Amino acid sequence: MQLIVHAGMHKTGTSAVQRAFAGHKAGDVAYIPWKYPNHSELVALLFLDPEALPGFHLFRKRQIDADTLLEMRQTHLARIRQFLRQPENRDRKIILSAENISRPDFAVVRRNLHDFFSPLCPDIRVIAYARPPVSFLHSAFQEKLKWGNLK
Numbered sequence: 001m002q003l004i005v006h007a008g009m010h011k012t013g014t015s016a017v018q019r020a021f022a023g024h025k026a027g028d029v030a031y032i033p034w035k036y037p038n039h040s041e042l043v044a045l046l047f048l049d050p051e052a053l054p055g056f057h058l059f060r061k062r063q064i065d066a067d068t069l070l071e072m073r074q075t076h077l078a079r080i081r082q083f084l085r086q087p088e089n090r091d092r093k094i095i096l097s098a099e100n101i102s103r104p105d106f107a108v109v110r111r112n113l114h115d116f117f118s119p120l121c122p123d124i125r126v127i128a129y130a131r132p133p134v135s136f137l138h139s140a141f142q143e144k145l146k147w148g149n150l151k
Helices: 014-022 040-047 050-055 057-061 066-085 104-117 133-147
Strands: 002-006 029-031 093-097 123-127
Touching: 002 014, 014 029, 014 093, 040 057, 040 066, 040 104, 050 057, 050 066
Parallel strands: 002 093, 002 123, 029 093
Antiparallel strands: none
16 A cells, blocks of 8 residues: 655645545545545644644634544544555555645644554655745735735
């Protein structure tokens, strides 16, 4: 089994990659199941330090308390272990894709992710996309204009 961690920086076409692989149901590729094609929320839930979980913007916005988040973490860690142990996944490339993995402040998340997956997946590969800073700034500005968020 090989784990491919797709750590696309924001504004690099990550959403299109995620939708394509989340909908792919055949062959030697399996996408880690989650309620969204983007695994960013899942990665934060599973691999942020416990005291940082309630402050993560996606959980803070929904006002999910620390105890509930820790229960959710245990449930989803067990589901992923079960998914990886399914016989049909033994020889597959397993894909995890989350933009937030590339965040500079997510070093602990990357370490925890590695510590969880390395005993389960002997071969871990990381694919990361970056774009030139000026190109990124133009795109980010266009998004702010599009959504009316110029603060």
